[in-house]
Amino acid sequence: MKKRFYFRLILILLVLFLFFVSFYSLPYYVSKPGMAKELEPIIEVENGYEDEEGSFMLTTIRMGKANIYSYLMAHVSKYQEIYPLEAIRSEEETEEEYNVRQLHMMANSKQAAIEVAYKKAGLPTRYDYKGVYVLSIEEDMPAAGKLRPGDRIFKVDGHEFPSSEKFIEYVGGKSVGDKIKLTYIRRGKEGEVTVEVQPFPKEPTRVGVGIGLVDDKELHVEPKVEINTEDIGGPSAGFMFSLEIYNQLTKGDLTKGYEIAGTGTISPDxxxxxxxxxxxxxxxxxxxxxxxxxAPNEKGAKDSNYRAAVKTAKDIGTKMKIVPIDQFDDAISYLDGLKEKK
Incomplete structure (x- = not known):
């Protein structure tokens, strides 16, 4: 009976220990290799060319809050990295705000990728301003508890503005104690909230309602294009998006039958x-x-992504060819000169 009791006790303690190490969060993030995802199934240009013999692929990393187990594993795994909390999230940024920021950066990268690809293909692009997009909220300011990260504000006191700068100028011109009415969209539903203008705790000469914001713009192109990234966040897939979109917009197959991966942000230029x-x-x-x-070449910088990629490729013994890229046109020139895979 005693043996059975001690066995059950040890089993219970073991379960509790495993539960503790799995769910107790540490003030760190752990990143590890993610996946390489083919882009043709997630990008669709209306009536585009989709006869790729090879494929373009985005690459990802897996990033998450560390628990005791993942923290220890990262210490003994060569291609896992540990980052202190403040290296990933800005000061006082919540997990929700961090996720919203990542998704917004992904949305911006999509727009930049579309703009670059369509301009290269000689097709027009047009932006419509939709309002301001709430990225973060300061705890001790009037917007706290009334607005949320991800809200799109499109009217202030019933007025629409052509840019976030005009929005900031309007609110900044108010006096302490003035009230303003903000009209917003949250998860497809419209709402209104009245907030009082107050000085910022760290900048008492400046007034506002306490939100971090960016422009929310909608890009219009013909033919239409859809990019379904689900919950992938961040801006690092932008460059590969632009290659896949351009390939579907133009005749021929830039992949030449090769499996082509890559990474890098993309700017509208x-x-x-x-x-x-x-x-x-x-x-x-x-x-x-x-x-x-x-891989981003960063104009040949000594600590460039390209140099780190070459070192890693050599370290793991891959036959994959690493190509340095500074501009979208560099990749197009490389692919144009690539011989068809036999």
């Missing part, structure tokens, strides 16, 4: 920018069978 986790993305691309990997 076609500049390909630095991203985080390049080493982990090389690992993910190699596991997915990529033959070519485009």
């Amino acid at each position: 076609g500049t390909v920018g630095r991203i985080g986790g390049i080493e982990q993305k090389i690992v993910a691309a190699d596991k997915a069978g990529a033959e070519i990997f485009f």
Whole structure:
């Protein structure tokens, strides 16, 4: 009987221990290699060319709050990284605000990718301003508890504004104690809230309602294009989006039958920018069978993504070719000169 009792006690304690190490959060984030995802199934240009022999792939990392188990595993795993909380989330930023910021950066990267691809294809683009998008809210300011990250404010006191600058100018011109009415959209439903203008605690000479915001713009193009990224956040897939969109807009197949992965932000002028986790993305691309990997070159900087990618590729023994890219046009030139895969 005693043996059975002690066995059950040890079992219960073991379960409690495993529960503790799995669910107790530490003030760190852990990142690890994610996946390489083919882009043709998630990007659709209306009546576009979809006869790719190979494929373009975005690459991801998996990022999450550390528990005791994941923290210990990251210490002994070569391609897992540990980041202190403040390195990932800005000061006083909540988990909800962080997620909203990541999704907004993804939305911006989509728009920039579409703009770059359509301009390269000689097709017009047009933006419509829809309001301001709430990224964050200061705890001790009037908007706290009334607005949420992700809300789209499109009217102030019944007036619409052509940019976030005009919105800030209007609110900043109010006096302490003045009340303003904000009309917003949250999850498809319209709402209104009245807030009092107050000075910012850290900048008492400046007044506002305590929201961090950016412009919410809608891009219009013909033919239409849809990019279904679900819950993938961040801006690092923008460059690869632009390649897939351009490939569907134009005759011929830029992939030439190769499996092509890559990463990098994309600016409306076609500049390909630095991203985080390049080493982990090389690992993910190699596991997915990529033959070519485009990496941000950063104009040849000593600590560029490209140099880190080359080092990692050598370290893991992959045959994947790493190609340095500074501009969207660099990738197009490379692909135009690529021989068809036999």
